[in-house]
Amino acid sequence: VAVAVAYYVGVQIGLALTFRPATTSVLWPPNSLLTAALLLVPVRHWWVCLGAALPVHFLVEIGAGMAPELVALLFLTNCVEAVIAAGGVRLLSDSPTQFDTFRRVAAFLGAAVLVAPVWSSFADAAVVHFLRGESYWDVWRTRTLANALTELSVVPLVVRGVISLMNGVEWPSARRLGEIGLFAVSLGCIAIWVFSGPEMRGMPPTPSVLLLPLYFWAAVRFGVVAVSAAIFATAFIASYEAGLGHRAFAVLPPTESLIAVQFYLTVMGLPLMCIAGLLEERRRAAFDLGARLRFEALLSTISGAFVHQPLPSAFSDGLRRVGEFLNADYVGLLLVGDSGHDLQIEWRWHQPSAASLASRNCVDDFPWAFGRVLEGKTLVCDSLEALPEEAMTDRLAFQSLELQSAVVLPLAAGSLMQGALSLVTVGIRPRPAWELPQLHVIAEVLANACARRRAELEVQRSRQKLAHMARLSSMGELTASLAHQLNQPLTGILNNANAARRLIDGGQATIAQLRDIVVDIIDDDRRAGKVIKRVREMLTRTDWSPVPVDANALVQDVAMLIASDAILRNVSVSFAFAPGPLMVTGNRTDLEQVLLNVVTNAMDAVADRPVPQRLVTMETACDNGSGDVLFVVRDRGAGLPAGSEHEIFEPFVTTKPGGMGMGLAVARSLVEDHGGSIRAANDPAGGAVVTISIPAVPEPVA
Amino acid sequence: VTAATVFVIDDDLSVRRSLQRLLVSAGYDVVLCGSAQEFLGMGDVVRPACLLTDVRMPGMTGLDLLELLRSSGRSLPMILSTGHADPATAARARAGGAVRFLSKPFDVDELLEAVQQAIEVDSGPGSAQK
Numbered sequence: 001v002a003v004a005v006a007y008y009v010g011v012q013i014g015l016a017l018t019f020r021p022a023t024t025s026v027l028w029p030p031n032s033l034l035t036a037a038l039l040l041v042p043v044r045h046w047w048v049c050l051g052a053a054l055p056v057h058f059l060v061e062i063g064a065g066m067a068p069e070l071v072a073l074l075f076l077t078n079c080v081e082a083v084i085a086a087g088g089v090r091l092l093s094d095s096p097t098q099f100d101t102f103r104r105v106a107a108f109l110g111a112a113v114l115v116a117p118v119w120s121s122f123a124d125a126a127v128v129h130f131l132r133g134e135s136y137w138d139v140w141r142t143r144t145l146a147n148a149l150t151e152l153s154v155v156p157l158v159v160r161g162v163i164s165l166m167n168g169v170e171w172p173s174a175r176r177l178g179e180i181g182l183f184a185v186s187l188g189c190i191a192i193w194v195f196s197g198p199e200m201r202g203m204p205p206t207p208s209v210l211l212l213p214l215y216f217w218a219a220v221r222f223g224v225v226a227v228s229a230a231i232f233a234t235a236f237i238a239s240y241e242a243g244l245g246h247r248a249f250a251v252l253p254p255t256e257s258l259i260a261v262q263f264y265l266t267v268m269g270l271p272l273m274c275i276a277g278l279l280e281e282r283r284r285a286a287f288d289l290g291a292r293l294r295f296e297a298l299l300s301t302i303s304g305a306f307v308h309q310p311l312p313s314a315f316s317d318g319l320r321r322v323g324e325f326l327n328a329d330y331v332g333l334l335l336v337g338d339s340g341h342d343l344q345i346e347w348r349w350h351q352p353s354a355a356s357l358a359s360r361n362c363v364d365d366f367p368w369a370f371g372r373v374l375e376g377k378t379l380v381c382d383s384l385e386a387l388p389e390e391a392m393t394d395r396l397a398f399q400s401l402e403l404q405s406a407v408v409l410p411l412a413a414g415s416l417m418q419g420a421l422s423l424v425t426v427g428i429r430p431r432p433a434w435e436l437p438q439l440h441v442i443a444e445v446l447a448n449a450c451a452r453r454r455a456e457l458e459v460q461r462s463r464q465k466l467a468h469m470a471r472l473s474s475m476g477e478l479t480a481s482l483a484h485q486l487n488q489p490l491t492g493i494l495n496n497a498n499a500a501r502r503l504i505d506g507g508q509a510t511i512a513q514l515r516d517i518v519v520d521i522i523d524d525d526r527r528a529g530k531v532i533k534r535v536r537e538m539l540t541r542t543d544w545s546p547v548p549v550d551a552n553a554l555v556q557d558v559a560m561l562i563a564s565d566a567i568l569r570n571v572s573v574s575f576a577f578a579p580g581p582l583m584v585t586g587n588r589t590d591l592e593q594v595l596l597n598v599v600t601n602a603m604d605a606v607a608d609r610p611v612p613q614r615l616v617t618m619e620t621a622c623d624n625g626s627g628d629v630l631f632v633v634r635d636r637g638a639g640l641p642a643g644s645e646h647e648i649f650e651p652f653v654t655t656k657p658g659g660m661g662m663g664l665a666v667a668r669s670l671v672e673d674h675g676g677s678i679r680a681a682n683d684p685a686g687g688a689v690v691t692i693s694i695p696a697v698p699e700p701v702a
Numbered sequence: 703v704t705a706a707t708v709f710v711i712d713d714d715l716s717v718r719r720s721l722q723r724l725l726v727s728a729g730y731d732v733v734l735c736g737s738a739q740e741f742l743g744m745g746d747v748v749r750p751a752c753l754l755t756d757v758r759m760p761g762m763t764g765l766d767l768l769e770l771l772r773s774s775g776r777s778l779p780m781i782l783s784t785g786h787a788d789p790a791t792a793a794r795a796r797a798g799g800a801v802r803f804l805s806k807p808f809d810v811d812e813l814l815e816a817v818q819q820a821i822e823v824d825s826g827p828g829s830a831q832k
Contacts, residue, residue, distance in 0.1 A: 484758050487785025488714045491807040495720030498810035502727040517723065524716050567760040 032154035038086030081120035085112035105277030117147035153232030195241035219276035329354035335419040365397035411447035418450035489524035551582035597663040605637030711755040738762035752820035757784035779820035
């Protein structure tokens, strides 16, 4: 029906612009409308379009008083033209309904504007010549020019117009609308003036050249369709003015003048539309390049953050940037749990509009979707229909949360599933253009970061385990000392209790005696309790909960732990404390472990010295420059082998027979956890010096 | 009858005092020393007597004392005690001729039996009178 109505309107315009007694019209839209229709519908439906046009053609042209056989044959030639035009464009163009690249414009111009009118006009002219006796070449020339001009000016306008009507089109900005309006008014005024045949002194006889700047305006600013529309408008005005008897080319007779206008418009239109196509192509390429650059910038910012920032902030920052770039309302990152079969939300970002989503657990809301993602599939859901019937829970959640669209991508590093990335828009908003290839690249960056984070967590976990092991092993080394420290009070208690029993059994016990005994038992028990408490403190793996620790108190604690060991090994350990409380932040047990490892090493270093030279000193100090708290442990042993000052902190490097080589490695890793450093050097006075430096707690500002 | 004397050497005051109470209750004379050096500085010893010493002490250890007395010919029956009895120490104690090697904390019967055995060794016919 649409085709029939359009054809009717086209025929009416064509007939209105036909100059009697000629059969052929100056501007003949029906053929071009047929061409446009054939471009828009699939080839298998062409017969419907042609069939719809047939009755209209007969009705109108017979109504205009033409002979039936002429009408029939003319319809045939018109159909031939449309079929050649549409078929040719379909053959040559990669997208027949678009006119926005040089290739598409050239295909259209070649097939629809040049070949189709030229060839169909041979047949048309023959029909008119034999049935009406008009001059063959006159008819051919008029019809070719008229149809070429009409194809040129009508087809792009109609095709794009219909597609815009069907898909909806965004309104241009007010500024753009203003420019379009100004252009239309300028074109109308100048065209009317030019074609009303002005005769002015000093004016060259071809004022139509004044239209050229306007066409360039259209080509540069508005594109191919605008050029074609401008030419159509000009042709219409020219024909209309010609009908009123005005001539654009004053030197020519009216009909010839009009044909000159047609010729002028067609020849000018061809290169102009090519230029416009080229410009559109370039403009889009520039835009695409810009978009790609912005995307690259986004990618490099995100991946840069994973290198330079702590991972948690890099993740939350990255999600925000992705969300803003893709205009999403909610972005969530889920990680695969330890079992490998479940997903947990780890980070999320959302616009205020999606606050309701932030409190939900999307894994519970969309079990089907996340199940598929775990299998490595990407899910794009732009409507409820994208979710199958069996995903009932997902469908309900999609509706009740009023989601507009959702995308969920698997995050896989190598073949290992790391997690998932979900992007959601809510409410009524223009549908976001999810760029799936871009999302896949983002997903890859995030997946790698997830893999890195997993590895880091594992390293941290195994480091904690190692520290714990090292603590156990150094406890093992202290066992003899600890057993002694415990057994002394236990021996005292047992002996005292036995003595008391014997006194009581012998009937000679006095209250004063028994009281003394009980007091001793209580003291010994307390002493044993303290030892147990210290051991337990050392062995309990407490998680990293930084607390303020006084460096001097720390050294005193370590002194108590090693006192008995030092006695046994005949090592004299002396201490020097800097005034103050010297506060650092950290884990007390870890710091104790560090000092214990270092001082045990120092005692080992002097073990083979004569007793008077078995000297170890522990000092606390404050670094004047940095304000860091220093722990300095000196021994009067043999010193470090030359060049091994750094090596000794590596794991499994040891100078002791039977040593594991873990003590100092663990010490370094614990010190670095506290943001500090540990270094070793030889003391010019003999022996080695190990200096541990830990950042001090800034003094509260009074 | 003069009571036998037990010399108790231990660096831990509480252990010394508890041993004193126990041994006095069993009828022995008890002399307490805080270190091996203190004992060595005491000069002659009234017999019969024995020595009950801790192994692990600052300065001279119980084993050092055992070996010193043995090499200087001032043999006195010795009972060694330690809180951390490792085979090497036990072997050294046996080789040095210690009467007993006790693990702390020890049972009262075990201790008294060891002391009695040591005193018997000191007052027996083979024992050298000083």
